Amino acid sequence: MKLVTFTDATGAAPRVGVADDGTGEVRDVSELLPAGAGVLEVIEDWSTLGPVLAERAPSLAARPLDSVRLLAPIPRPRRNVFCVGKNYRAHVAEFGRSGYDRPDRSEDLPEHPVVFSKATTAVTGPFDDVLAHAGVTSELDYEAELAVIIGRGGRGISREAAFEHVWGYTIVDDVTARDLQRRHSQWLLGKSLDTHCPMGPYAVSADEIADVSALQVESSVNGEPRQSAPVKDLIFDIPELVATISAGITLEPGDVIATGTPAGVGIGFDPPRFLAPGDVVEISVTGLGRQRSRIV
Numbered sequence: 001m002k003l004v005t006f007t008d009a010t011g012a013a014p015r016v017g018v019a020d021d022g023t024g025e026v027r028d029v030s031e032l033l034p035a036g037a038g039v040l041e042v043i044e045d046w047s048t049l050g051p052v053l054a055e056r057a058p059s060l061a062a063r064p065l066d067s068v069r070l071l072a073p074i075p076r077p078r079r080n081v082f083c084v085g086k087n088y089r090a091h092v093a094e095f096g097r098s099g100y101d102r103p104d105r106s107e108d109l110p111e112h113p114v115v116f117s118k119a120t121t122a123v124t125g126p127f128d129d130v131l132a133h134a135g136v137t138s139e140l141d142y143e144a145e146l147a148v149i150i151g152r153g154g155r156g157i158s159r160e161a162a163f164e165h166v167w168g169y170t171i172v173d174d175v176t177a178r179d180l181q182r183r184h185s186q187w188l189l190g191k192s193l194d195t196h197c198p199m200g201p202y203a204v205s206a207d208e209i210a211d212v213s214a215l216q217v218e219s220s221v222n223g224e225p226r227q228s229a230p231v232k233d234l235i236f237d238i239p240e241l242v243a244t245i246s247a248g249i250t251l252e253p254g255d256v257i258a259t260g261t262p263a264g265v266g267i268g269f270d271p272p273r274f275l276a277p278g279d280v281v282e283i284s285v286t287g288l289g290r291q292r293s294r295i296v
């Protein structure tokens with residue numbers, strides 16, 4: 001099932017929808033949910049609400065997806081956004097060559113997952129504008145990523161049990177201010193400027209994805225292809241990431257784990273190709289839809 005959080009032109013309170021990629025339609029299912037429930041509450045109570053939505057949503061009125069404004073499926077600031085750096089071999093190499101991470105230009109693979117987080121205030125919708133933040137950064141970059149959405153929370157989750165805790169998947173653009181990332185050592189500031197976490201369009205339940213490792217993560221800038229890699233190229237796979245993060249941190253339903261970005265980001269070019277106002281970044285992951293952000 002593809003869940004969305006949307007609002008309409010009136011700017012009314014966000015609604016929960018079930019989207020159909022094929023027909024390009026969305027059904028407002030809020031009336032089937034407890035009052036005030038959002039996608040997060042649906043995920044929290046999926047064993048009850050999932051079957052209700054599956055049975056009753058198809059009989060509700062449909063409207064075109066492009067007639068509504070899609071917000072991030074789990075709008076801010078509800079849950080953690082964990083991220084993983086340097087998790088595709090070719091990206092580790094381009095990152096190392098650029099010298100952004102370490103002045104010695106090391107291309108060594110990480111021995112353990114490089115986990116950081118984005119401030120939840122950075123989360124924005126999948127078609128919202130991304131702010132260039134002129135005066136704060138002059139080195140804006142894009143990072144297409146598959147993101148995992150946690151369903152059942154927990155601490156000390158084993159690799160073997162990891163997928164039992166995964167509710168589903170979405171897309172995250174881990175937008176990065178490279179100069180801040182470099183200058184401040186810790187990545188939080190460089191990764192967390194307002195609007196620098198476009199998420200969605202859909203929260204897709206895991207039962208829709210036959211083999212997550214086969215999904216292809218892709219990005220383009222102004223129509224020019226930049227990134228393309230299968231999820232099976234991850235250095236640390238999803239079970240490893242869930243086990244590592246949850247070893248001492250309680251994961252909660254709705255927490256998002258962005259799994260890392262493939263090669264082809266702006267700093268991978270020589271000279272780097274940073275984003276500028278007017279640029280349009282498109283990101284897709286097989287089966288999870290496509291997001292489109294304009295830099296302003």
Ligand SMILES: NC(=O)N[C@@H](O)C(=O)O
Binds near residue numbers: 083
């Ligand atoms: N998310 C992710 O892959 N991050 C990095 O490795 C990076 O900042 O380039």
